[in-house]
Amino acid sequence: MLYIKCPYCGLRSQNEFAYGGDGTVKRPALNKEISDVEWNNFVYNRKSPRGKHIELWHHISGCRQWIKVQRDTVTHEIFKTVEADKDI
Amino acid sequence: MSQTYRLNNSGLINRDKKISFKFNGKKYFGYEGDTLASALLANGVHLVGRSFKYHRPRGFFGAGVDEPYAIVQMVRNNETEPNVRATEQELFEGLEAKSVNCWPSVNFDIGAINNFFNKFLPAGFYYKTFMWPKSFWHRIYEPFIRKAAGFGVASTKYDSERYEHKYEYCDLLITGSGPAGLAGAYAAAKNGARIILAEEKPRFGGSLLTSNVNIGNQSGKDWADKIIAELKEMPNVTVKNRAQVFGYYDHNMLVMSEKVSDHLPKTKKYIPKQRLWYVRAKEVLISSGSIERPIVFGNNDTPGVVLASAAKEYLKIYGVLVGKKPIIFTNNDSAYETAIEFKNNGIEPIILDTRSNPKSEIVDEAKNLGINIKFSHVVVAANGYKKINSAQIAQISANKKDLGIIEKINCDCICVSGFWTPSIHLSSQSGNKTKFDDKIDAFVPGKSKQNETTVGSANGIFNLEETINTSFEKGYELSKKITNKDNKVSIPQVSEKNYTSHDKFWCVPLPDKKNYKRFLDFQNDVTVSDIELALREGYRSIEHVKRYTTLGMATDQGKTSNLNGLQLVSDVENKIVPSVGHTTFRPPYTPVSIGAIVGREVGKHSKPTRKSPMHSWHEKNNAVFVDAGIWLRPRYYKKGNEGLFEASKREAENVRKNVGVCDVTTLGKIDIKGPDSAEFLNRVYTNAWLKLPVGKARYGVMLREDGIVMDDGTTTRISENHYHMTTTTAQAANVLSHLEYYLQLVWPELNVNVVSTTEQWAGAAIAGPKSRTLLQKLFPDKDLSNEGLPFMGYTEANLFGIPARIFRISFSGELAYELNVESDFGNFMWEKIIEVGNEFNIQPYGTEALSTLRIEMGHVAGTELDGRTIPYDNGLDGLISKKKDFIGKRSLNREAFNSKERQKVVGVVPLDKKTSIPEGSHLVKEANAKLPNPKLGHISASCWSVEYNNPFSLAILKDGKNMIGKKLYALSPLKNKSIPVEIVSSHYVDPKGERVRS
Numbered sequence A: 001m002l003y004i005k006c007p008y009c010g011l012r013s014q015n016e017f018a019y020g021g022d023g024t025v026k027r028p029a030l031n032k033e034i035s036d037v038e039w040n041n042f043v044y045n046r047k048s049p050r051g052k053h054i055e056l057w058h059h060i061s062g063c064r065q066w067i068k069v070q071r072d073t074v075t076h077e078i079f080k081t082v083e084a085d086k087d088i
Numbered sequence B: 001m002s003q004t005y006r007l008n009n010s011g012l013i014n015r016d017k018k019i020s021f022k023f024n025g026k027k028y029f030g031y032e033g034d035t036l037a038s039a040l041l042a043n044g045v046h047l048v049g050r051s052f053k054y055h056r057p058r059g060f061f062g063a064g065v066d067e068p069y070a071i072v073q074m075v076r077n078n079e080t081e082p083n084v085r086a087t088e089q090e091l092f093e094g095l096e097a098k099s100v101n102c103w104p105s106v107n108f109d110i111g112a113i114n115n116f117f118n119k120f121l122p123a124g125f126y127y128k129t130f131m132w133p134k135s136f137w138h139r140i141y142e143p144f145i146r147k148a149a150g151f152g153v154a155s156t157k158y159d160s161e162r163y164e165h166k167y168e169y170c171d172l173l174i175t176g177s178g179p180a181g182l183a184g185a186y187a188a189a190k191n192g193a194r195i196i197l198a199e200e201k202p203r204f205g206g207s208l209l210t211s212n213v214n215i216g217n218q219s220g221k222d223w224a225d226k227i228i229a230e231l232k233e234m235p236n237v238t239v240k241n242r243a244q245v246f247g248y249y250d251h252n253m254l255v256m257s258e259k260v261s262d263h264l265p266k267t268k269k270y271i272p273k274q275r276l277w278y279v280r281a282k283e284v285l286i287s288s289g290s291i292e293r294p295i296v297f298g299n300n301d302t303p304g305v306v307l308a309s310a311a312k313e314y315l316k317i318y319g320v321l322v323g324k325k326p327i328i329f330t331n332n333d334s335a336y337e338t339a340i341e342f343k344n345n346g347i348e349p350i351i352l353d354t355r356s357n358p359k360s361e362i363v364d365e366a367k368n369l370g371i372n373i374k375f376s377h378v379v380v381a382a383n384g385y386k387k388i389n390s391a392q393i394a395q396i397s398a399n400k401k402d403l404g405i406i407e408k409i410n411c412d413c414i415c416v417s418g419f420w421t422p423s424i425h426l427s428s429q430s431g432n433k434t435k436f437d438d439k440i441d442a443f444v445p446g447k448s449k450q451n452e453t454t455v456g457s458a459n460g461i462f463n464l465e466e467t468i469n470t471s472f473e474k475g476y477e478l479s480k481k482i483t484n485k486d487n488k489v490s491i492p493q494v495s496e497k498n499y500t501s502h503d504k505f506w507c508v509p510l511p512d513k514k515n516y517k518r519f520l521d522f523q524n525d526v527t528v529s530d531i532e533l534a535l536r537e538g539y540r541s542i543e544h545v546k547r548y549t550t551l552g553m554a555t556d557q558g559k560t561s562n563l564n565g566l567q568l569v570s571d572v573e574n575k576i577v578p579s580v581g582h583t584t585f586r587p588p589y590t591p592v593s594i595g596a597i598v599g600r601e602v603g604k605h606s607k608p609t610r611k612s613p614m615h616s617w618h619e620k621n622n623a624v625f626v627d628a629g630i631w632l633r634p635r636y637y638k639k640g641n642e643g644l645f646e647a648s649k650r651e652a653e654n655v656r657k658n659v660g661v662c663d664v665t666t667l668g669k670i671d672i673k674g675p676d677s678a679e680f681l682n683r684v685y686t687n688a689w690l691k692l693p694v695g696k697a698r699y700g701v702m703l704r705e706d707g708i709v710m711d712d713g714t715t716t717r718i719s720e721n722h723y724h725m726t727t728t729t730a731q732a733a734n735v736l737s738h739l740e741y742y743l744q745l746v747w748p749e750l751n752v753n754v755v756s757t758t759e760q761w762a763g764a765a766i767a768g769p770k771s772r773t774l775l776q777k778l779f780p781d782k783d784l785s786n787e788g789l790p791f792m793g794y795t796e797a798n799l800f801g802i803p804a805r806i807f808r809i810s811f812s813g814e815l816a817y818e819l820n821v822e823s824d825f826g827n828f829m830w831e832k833i834i835e836v837g838n839e840f841n842i843q844p845y846g847t848e849a850l851s852t853l854r855i856e857m858g859h860v861a862g863t864e865l866d867g868r869t870i871p872y873d874n875g876l877d878g879l880i881s882k883k884k885d886f887i888g889k890r891s892l893n894r895e896a897f898n899s900k901e902r903q904k905v906v907g908v909v910p911l912d913k914k915t916s917i918p919e920g921s922h923l924v925k926e927a928n929a930k931l932p933n934p935k936l937g938h939i940s941a942s943c944w945s946v947e948y949n950n951p952f953s954l955a956i957l958k959d960g961k962n963m964i965g966k967k968l969y970a971l972s973p974l975k976n977k978s979i980p981v982e983i984v985s986s987h988y989v990d991p992k993g994e995r996v997r998s
């Protein structure tokens, strides 16, 4: 079980969090004309990198904040966690 | 029976307390402090089971967790439990155990015929034999395997024992209380670290309990006792025995299973049988010791062949002789301790040492005691079926390839030692890249990946002085890192005998014209020839060889067999062991009972139960409840002899005719505040929200980004910047996370806050033509006329002194209102509604009537919004704004979503107007078409229409709108039904929606 440092609450066990997928995906702006390919990439296509990965976690049983976590998908090492509006 | 193999005075057992127990129905005696294994051996019982594949007689091999054979079925406190190792099970008064894997009895086992047909059971025999013919699998192979295989029988009863989970945090977790663990724990504890010291056995001390050493001028055991006593008194120390750390997981999370009550005849009230500890440790000191490995020889599985260290443990801890005519067969010095122990107790052992001329203190001591030692000698094979009676021995050449003349000597046990294997399971599980240590022919921990350090023999250090010194040092270092303190304790002096090196010899060659079975894996019956066959058949990777032959795959995980298996593969392949590599170590280190893993989360404790504030009223009024997510909701209120059908029909009819009240507290409620709330809702919902006035509610549908409907509900504008959103019961938590996601990550510029208020409000839906009159009586001062509070209107009012919210919204399709009060007043509100409503013939209605009302009105709900449908499928086209963008809109352009063939919601009525259509039935054109019959759609919800008094269903049907008026069949192979039906509009009752506006 991972030990995740919520930027608001401190180190907490993984079972307080929900996984939120790739943290680098940017939703296309509203009302913007975009191609099918662009939209499908946003909705469906995700990379599954081996190694460092920036991902979202939601502290659902804690402060209810979405946070960004940089984690190694092989070793599970967590390098950094930041608030949702910050970049890693 | 008398304990003929029990010594008169040695051991750590309590001879003042005699204990009676039963094995295979026969009564025996042992002492307090015995294990089931030591007590049976004291009584001369060596035959305890039959082997897995060949059903060969099996006895005891070890004295602890490494035991591959002595697995028994326990009967304790009227419960039966399989897979219990007799070497670990402590004796208690009245203990009962049985042999497993034998039928009809351990002495006469029909399965043993496998032993004589063994050429049909080679490596991979499951894969080869049971492949063909296919029809045999079900009738012959599977029943055969089921009867023949297994290490016991699981109980079919509900487990009434209590299991607990515990979460713990510490600076340092120490796994094992041998010399390394005690030294590390003591140094760390004295330096202020919060430590947990876990010992798998009942007694602390590990190897110090059985070795002849001195630490700080006292015996090893006395030193261990003193350290443990001191540790137990320290406030920063937790000491646990019978506690096995079995798994090392990510981020220094370790799991330990503590057997709290297994050693007692009965679990005490409020005390668990077992407790699972989840320990998050800043640092871990692995001091799990090492396990002796055997030397492989012919018939080395015969009862009476035991590990030399186990024989010593039975002598020194339990005062039990595993035999009275022992052969000690060794390639190293440690087994000499066993021989000397026998000798000191008046038994004459013979030592067969594979080495030609070892020189060390302990070899000299054995010589001086006059022990018969045969150097350069090996055991070729054991003789005897159910028990050893003699051994074939021979001299072996210097190159270890040739055997001399074979002679037979009498013996009743062979104590074998092939040197020691460090227990690297935990460090390997932590991600440590292990390395092969040529000096000890075994793997040791390499570079740590997590915060773990291995000390003592688990790290390949077999010298006590070095173990004590390095462990004190590590305990101090690690604690200093955490506590920043600098209290160093002095390291005690150690005196021990010096050992010389072992012989790199692990397998006795077969003599000419002999084909003895030589077992590598004793629990899964894997022999040398099985591995050789697998290699001849082309298996190369050790992971494949393992799976094909099942080497190391039994419940002992190959603790005694893995290394010899690797030696064999490397010999045959002409490789060195490190290049063969070892298979992955995976938790658990020892079997853990399912009960312990599940803990207290069983039955109704497997999830929380949420009840509405009106729950007790429902109970008092004969409600029959149904699970709605984790909520309990009244399904119907039983009157007299009514069943579900009659009761729900009565309740629904009363809503259509008079007035009914339904508990809707479980609906998800989200409070939304902030100046940008309207803009936010406009982006979340598919319809327009910017112009909703204060005091008005609106129905809305929200999508996922892929265009699928996520949820629906009404949201009300309470004041300028304040909205009250409702969600379905099931989606409440997901919708909140969804809103938070967009507010925190996608549109952080929006000034909006959301919070769940589901539990803050109690809700009651009042529905039916008489609902307004009833409401007017509840709120006499309020203008509740159609003009004063129109459809989708909202107002606040005073319910006999309690602030209340009134929403004019309807799920039933009737004139209806929803009342909300703070949860604490929920029951008060409910009772007032019933009390005032009596004159209008009010009746409470449950979820079944609620469904009936919505189905016949054609209101879509969870069974239509099933995570596969888009708004167009559900006739919600009118709610899709053309003018603005919203979450998921772009996906609605997808070609498949706009196909003519697309499914739509329709109504379905059986032609006979009598036969109810089972939910899930498929709609097809022809009832008897060739299979697979093309499916046009499925029935999503069914009810008995109270308006028309006949069955009515909703369905999701291909090209649904153009199918109205067509005749199809509803097929339910599960219920064996084929029903001719007609497709109608989904709005079966009041299609214009006049009633809700009346």
Ligand SMILES: [Zn+2]
Residues within 6 Å of the ligand: A006, A007, A008, A009, A010, A059, A062, A063, A064, A065
């Ligand atoms: Zn948090």
